[in-house]
Amino acid sequence: xxFIAFTYVGNFVDRKVIDGVVFNVFDEANRFFDERDLxxxxxxxxxxxxxxxxxxxxxxxxxxxxxxxxxxxxxxxxSRLLREMEGQQGIRMNKIFALTTFPLVSRNRYFDFYEKxxxxxxxxxxxxxxxxxxxxxxxxxxxxLLTTAKSSGNLDADAKRLVKLKLxxxxxxxxxxVLHEVGHSFGLDHCHNRCVMNSPASMExxxxxxxxxxxDCMAKLRAALKEGED
Ligand SMILES: [Zn+2]
Ligand SMILES: [Zn+2]
Numbered sequence: 529x530x531f532i533a534f535t536y537v538g539n540f541v542d543r544k545v546i547d548g549v550v551f552n553v554f555d556e557a558n559r560f561f562d563e564r565d566l567x568x569x570x571x572x573x574x575x576x577x578x579x580x581x582x583x584x585x586x587x588x589x590x591x592x593x594x595x596x597x598x599x600x601x602x603x604x605x606x607s608r609l610l611r612e613m614e615g616q617q618g619i620r621m622n623k624i625f626a627l628t629t630f631p632l633v634s635r636n637r638y639f640d641f642y643e644k645x646x647x648x649x650x651x652x653x654x655x656x657x658x659x660x661x662x663x664x665x666x667x668x669x670x671x672x673l674l675t676t677a678k679s680s681g682n683l684d685a686d687a688k689r690l691v692k693l694k695l696x697x698x699x700x701x702x703x704x705x706v707l708h709e710v711g712h713s714f715g716l717d718h719c720h721n722r723c724v725m726n727s728p729a730s731m732e733x734x735x736x737x738x739x740x741x742x743x744d745c746m747a748k749l750r751a752a753l754k755e756g757e758d
Contacts, residue, residue: 529567530756531621532710533612537576537601538629538662545674549662549695550627553702560707560739564746567753568710571619573612576626578604583630596630598659602650605657620756623656623713625706632661647709658709664731665701667694697735704739714752716745 536550554570561568578596585592609624632648647660673691677683683691707724719725723742728734741749 529569529620530753531569531571531616531619532713533573533609533621533624534570534626535573535576535605535608535624536627536629537578537596545695546629549699549702553627553699553706556699556703557706557710560703566750567757570625571616571621573608573624576604576608596628596632598632598648598650601626601628601632601659602652602657605659606652606655609655609657622654623658625658625709626660627702628659628661629663630661631663632659647705649709649712656713658713660702660705660709662698662702665698665705667697667701670694670698700739701731701734704734704737707739707741711741711745711749714749716741716748716752719745721745 534554538546551572554572558569560566578601584597605624605626609622612624613621647658649656649658651657670691673683673687673694676687677691704724708727711725716725718727719742721742721744722738723745724737724740725742725745726737728737
């Protein structure tokens, strides 16, 4: 069995809601691996704490936003993973996955988003760091509904139903993002089949993707996992 450390960082309108979303997504990913008999699991290693000093203010078309520079996050994830590997000797783990509630940016062009919506990874001395910002996956209007719910303490039945639907969509999008990044981390490229490795041009397209690997990609993933066992 191979493990991928998973952690998350950031804040959200409602901490309880975000915790629920994050854990649900990783639970579903582990269930996915289990049901398909893939010798792979996520291992939760706790929330990631970033010093507030890391945050930078960025002026965008939508106004000022707080963002994390990627370089700082990569370094933090690297040392966090090393520490975890030292404490967990005897299990196979050389990858770490972080979900962030903040957008990620870099001053280094080399790190430029290689894809519009999906994650970023970086390999350092044989260790793989994967980062996925939750922000682009958040359905429109969700934050606002949750803010209203938090301040008024209540939502009417229609609004509650809407929150439920939007949270479901949020989780579906994230789960696919997680599976996509995991695929890359085992050497899978983009594919043109009905497959989660089929890279989208828009969020609408992403919503049409199936939360699964096609037969080709699945075979490659199995082979990569088997290779790691030898
Ligand atoms: Zn990709
Ligand atoms: Zn595929």
